[in-house]
Amino acid sequence: MTAPAPAFSAAARARHRASLGGETWDVLVVGGGITGAAAARDLALRGLRVALVEAGDFAEGTSSRSSRLIHGGLRYLETFEFGLVFEASAERRRLLSLLAPHLVHPLPFLFPVFRGGPVGYRKLQAGMWLYDALSLFRNIAPHRMLPAAEVRREEPRLRDDGLVGAALYYDASVDDARLTLANARGAHEAGAAVVSHAAVVGFLHDEGGVRGARVKDCLDGETVDVRARVVLNATGPWTDALRRLADPGAKPRLRPTKGVHILVPNERVGNRHAITFRSPVDGRVMFVLPWGAYTYVGTTDTDYAGSPSEARADPEDVAYLLTSANAMFPAARLVEADVISTWAGVRPLLGPRRDAGEGLSASATSREHDIWWDRSGLLNIAGGKLTTYRVMARQVADRAAAELRSHHDVEPGHASTADLPLPGAPSEPWKEFEARIRGAAAALGIGEDVGAHLARAYGEDAEAVLSAIEGDRALGGRIVEGHPYVWAEVAHAVRHEMALTLDDLLVRRLHLFYEAPDGGLSAARALAERMGREEGIGWGTEEVEAQLRAYREAVEETRGFGGVDNTSG
Ligand code: FAD
Secondary structure, eight states: OOOOOOOOOHHHHHHHHHHGGGSEEEEEEEOOSHHHHHHHHHHHHTTOOEEEEOSSSTTOSGGGSSOOEEOOOGGGGTTTOHHHHHHHHHHHHHIIIIIOTTTEEEEEEEEEEETTOSSOHHHHHHHHHHHHHHTTTOSSSOOEEEEHHHHHHHSTTSOOTTEEEEEEEEEEEEOHHHHHHHHHHHHHHTTOEEESSEEEEEEEEETTEEEEEEEEETTTOOEEEEEEEEEEEOOGGGHHHHHHHHOTTOOOOBOOEEEEEEEEEHHHHOOOSEEEEEOTTTOOEEEEEEETTEEEEEOOOEEOOSOGGGOOOOHHHHHHHHHHHHHHSGGGOOOGGGOOEEEEEEEOOBOOOTTTOTTOOGGGSOOOEEEEEOTTSOEEEEEOOSTTHHHHHHHHHHHHHHHHHHHSOOOOOOOOOTTOOOTTOOSSOHHHHHHHHHHHHHHTTSOHHHHHHHHHHHGGGHHHHHHHHHHOGGGGSBSSTTSOOBTHHHHHHHHHSOOOSHHIIIIIISOHHHHSTTTTHHHHHHHHHHHHTSTTTOOOHHHHHHHHHHHHHHHHHTOOOTTOOOSOO
16 A cells, blocks of 8 residues: 655645755746646656746636636637637536546536627527537536526526527536646645745756756745756746746747636626626627626736736726626626625737737637747747646646657656546545535534535545544634634645645635635734644744735735725725
């Protein structure tokens, strides 16, 4: 029997960090978004010596700022990108059924048709049939076309004026940050040295090109030279910046665009389904999506030239999203004061090729990914989407493996991530598993909503959180009244999910940052003090204050539009 992997803890991060300079790695992966985390896992599963460094937290970039959908890509039908739809549908099926049934859940969508609108009923019906066909008729359920009367029953607060009918079809929702985290942890469990809050600040070269990187530990400021046979740039919207660091003459490959979402209370909108529609402002496809007690609306899609770290929702973005949502749900009359929080992500889209894409709009830029070697010797991957992360990771791992075999005398093993569940994936059917965890939570007197949250966030590890509560009932108390997050999760995040800062805890482990009107600031001090006492953290009074300052700033940046300050809540 093999020994269980050491926990994915803050203490493990310190060990991994200390090991970075000690050997020549087969592959150094730069970037701990979904692309880098999944690539590191795939490479480590092949028996390679892999290090992954991430400048911030896992998923801190685009991978926690998406529309949170695992989707077949309905709108790629319009651009005849059938291969993309086929591949994405297969990945959606795999994630739902086997790889991450705790993180990925079926989501019914309505796509309404209005008289005189850009998409007719018959055209939509044909598209839906094709969508089902490209998933080999094995989507969650086949689509159904609903007449107006049935749409009114299903979605009573949807715009009625000119309603012709709607398509009811299925995609899936995902906790994007946790999907990324599961891959990072999977990489760690497969033997990779996974280090968050460690940024590449320069590259090491020899006559063959890039042979490693200078890495700065963003927690203590120290730098270390990390040698590697292959360096993989998986930095999403930062791809070109990294490429220029390796070779100042590298020509840009990306055409990044910014996408913003707003979160509002579900009761203000009243949508029961996810709604796909075209914005009356500019005709773009967008979504009104359910998220527990909330609804989020997205997304914008505008060219973005600034630093990805500084992308924020502007008042114009918020106004556009409110206008679009109000057109679909007129009774909602959403205003800026209804916006609980916002998030803005930068899509690492590949720029149009010179021969094909001049004049393409931001929305029309391809969502395909590409993998290429730079003349500097850096291996790059960019583009794509969360949904197909596993395929992207396999392809880039194949490229790295081929290089190691041909030029470095390293023979990678074989591994398939297609049938290897992600850490936390329950082995019993989802419905039974969730009912069991809800029941166990109720038996401890902590509320079924907490049980449901624990099952979805942690999968099988929910049992560990519950047994901590069994040992100390106070840990079952809610951190903020009205939200399902409990105190036991703080230690769990540090000991099993490598949370290292207050921001890591509240933004990407718990989602209080987005969901609580004050971002969880009311509990932030108690959280920071408790977190600071954990092994591998060890904050003194000054550091607790610094964590609180940084967190408060992050909250303020995502709230308060049109003079409305939501941070005092
Ligand atoms: P990132 O997640 O940005 O990861 C790159 C990482 O590199 C970052 O964490 C960054 O900190 C790190 N990094 C940068 N510089 C350095 C350095 N010097 N050293 C170390 N690390 C560094 N896809 C879907 O499938 N479904 C959706 O619903 C969906 N919705 C989307 C909505 C929006 C608004 C956007 C913007 C994208 C959406 N996508 C969606 C696409 C998907 O989110 C992205 O394709 C994906 O998250 C990109 O992941 P990545 O790992 O390539 O980049």
